Amino acid sequence: MSFLHTWLLFTQVRAADPPCIIQGLPNPPQLSKDGDVLIGGIFSLHNKWDQPPQTFTSGPKQGECTSLNLREFQNAQTMVFAIEEINNRTNIIPGINLGYKIYDTCGSVEMTTRASLSLINGDGETNSVACQKPETVQAIIGQTSSTPTIAISATVGPLHIPVVSHAASCACLSDRKKHPSFFRTVPSDYFQSRALAKLVKYFEWTWVGALCSDNDYGNNGINAFISAAKKEGICVEYSKAFSKTDPREKILKIVEIIKASTSKVIVAFVAYTDFGFLLREMALQNMTGFQWIGSESWISDLNTANAEWQHVLKGSVGFAIPKAKMNGLGEFLTKLNPASDIAIYKELWETIFQCKLSTQQNVEMKQLCKSNESLTQVQNLYTDVSDLRIANNVYKAVYAVAYALHSSYGCSKRDSGQGSDLCTNLADNQQPWKIVSELTKIHFTTAAGEDVFFDENGDPAARYDVLNWQQGKDGKTVFVKVGFYDASLQTHLQLTFNNNSIAWAHNKPQVNNSYMNR
Structure with missing residues (x-):
């Protein structure tokens, strides 16, 4: 065949513009709504993802998600609530309708990565049209834990798509070289780890044990605590990591270490999803009387507080994200059809x-x-709006993106001072990297009076409630705020306590250092 014939054939193939065909299974979002601008959401709406075994004689089969997570479902619905609220306002991105695509990752990092790729490449539902650039989301809200959030940031970070997490607190995510487009509305564990050391020091406990989840959240958090504790003159007798996927034998070995230890104070930098596997074994062996110091993941978790092993944690003290109220959220959640x-x-x-x-x-x-x-x-983790902490962070994350979009799209007041705002640059400014730039500049106040802004690392101001687990009149655990921590204040003013009495392990009315020190 001559060169001319070859060239003609090549040009004809190119001119045919073949349709796009997805290489794999479609991955549609669980919740979606069209809009002028799309925001992505990634939540673990289920706790487990069961992947069928591969036969290698056919294509991979779709996995099945099981065990619906009511707390995470509330977080996802809070994102929808915030978007609907913004769409009904005239002073934030007026005339622009926000849409969303929300994915369920089912507790899987693999599914998290797949969701991230679907949000930037399309979900594969349309495969019979000519290849064209997919409609990319302008920002992503997610996730609730650190390890999957690292996967999201690593996937979309090189494309400069902003990721705003409501609960991923690992200090590692503050590294701007590795995570250039990451922001969060939950404080970095850099601050929490040091706050925990200050708390232990405040009560003059100098001999403690340490436990953590065997993941990015736990390992980074407890290592930072140990480093800070040494500077405060605190000695750590043991430090052990575990996960809900560990065999029971490993959990039992940790239980034996705790039982044989001489320290009676345990600092637990543990994800609430992991904690029950250890506590169940301790309850079976009637191991009570330890003074638990908790990280924000479990110290305010209602599931942990009301589980059958909650008596093991009696008198726990730890740091929690401050709770907030959101007018209208409760009604919105119960209107689900x-x-x-x-x-x-x-x-x-x-x-x-x-x-x-x-x-x-x-x-x-x-x-x-x-x-x-x-x-x-009904009253459950989905409908309960009395103790909004993480959901409030979701709400703030959506509003942060909206205010960044407002600035990026050139929204401003009419010159006459009448009517709603105008946005002039929508068509030319749908470039996520510009949203990243604007997120570094935002500073707004929520309806509840909370200031929202990010520092140079994409982190918010570090403020925590100090909670104490006390027994209510009905016998159930109640969270009592006994103090506050504010990292923005001078060192000696950061940790304060109010006049509420603290309930300790052993039902003692006040701390007894004699049995808690070496």
């Missing part, structure tokens, strides 16, 4: 009310939902 075509809404309904919707086949009558169920009549 299971009759919609959104599969995960149906799953939430069936999970809460332990019934099956009539749309399903082969369901016995006694299992059918009665159609008179109402979310306003």
Whole structure:
């Protein structure tokens, strides 16, 4: 074949503009809404992801997500609530309708990475049109823990797409070289680790044990605590890491180390999802009387506080994200409609009310939902808005992105001073790297009066409530605020306590240093 024929054939193939074909399974979001500008969301709406075994004789099969996480579902719905609230305002990105794509990662880092790629490349639903640039989200809200958030940041960071996390607190994420477009509304554990050391020092405990989750959150946090503790003159008898995926034998070895130790104060930098596996074993051996010092992941977690092993943690003290109120959120959460075509809404309904919707086949009558169920009549981690901490961080993250978009799109007041604001640069400014730049400059106040801004590392001001686990009149654990920590103040003023009495381990009315020191 001559060169001319070859060239003609090549140009004809190029001119045909073949359709795009996804190389793999489609990955649609669990919740989505169209808009002029899209924001991505990544949450672990389920606790587990079961991947079927691969036969290597056919393509991979879709995994199945199990065990709905009501707390995470509330966080995702809070993101939707904030977006709807912003769309109804006239002073933030007026005339621009925000849309969203929210993905479920099912507790899997692999699924987290896949969700990140879907948000920047499209979800593969459309595969019969000519290849074209997908509609990329302008920012991503997520995730709730540090290890998957590192995966998100590593995936989209090189593309300068901003990631704003509401709960990933690992100090490693403050490294601007590795995470150039990362921001968060939860304080860095750089501050929490030092605050924990100050707390231990305040009560003159000089001999402690240390436990952590075997992940980025736990290992980085406890190592920073140990370093800070040494400077405060505190000795650490042992330091052990564990995970919910560890075999029981490993958990039991840690239990034996705790039992054989002479220190009675335990600093636990542990994710709430891991903690129960250790506490269950300690409860079985009736190991009580330890003074627990907790990190923010579990110290305010209602599931941990009301579990069958909660008596092991009696008198715990630790740092928590300050709680807040959000007007309208409770009503928004309970208006969820299971009759919609959104599969995960149906799953939430069936999970809460332990019934099956009539749309399903082969369901016995006694299992059918009665159609008179109402979310306003139940109290659980999804509907409870009395102790909003992480959800408030989600709310602030969405608003931070909205204010950054407002500045990037040139939104300003009308010259006449009448009417709503105007945005002039929408068409030319849908470039995420500009949002990163604007996020470094934002400073706004929420409706609850909370200042929101980021430092040069993308971190917010470090402020924590000091919580103490006390027994309520009904016998259940209640979280009592007994102090406050503010890293922005002078060193001697950072940690303060109020007049509330602290309940300690052994039901002692006040701390007894004699049994807690070496």
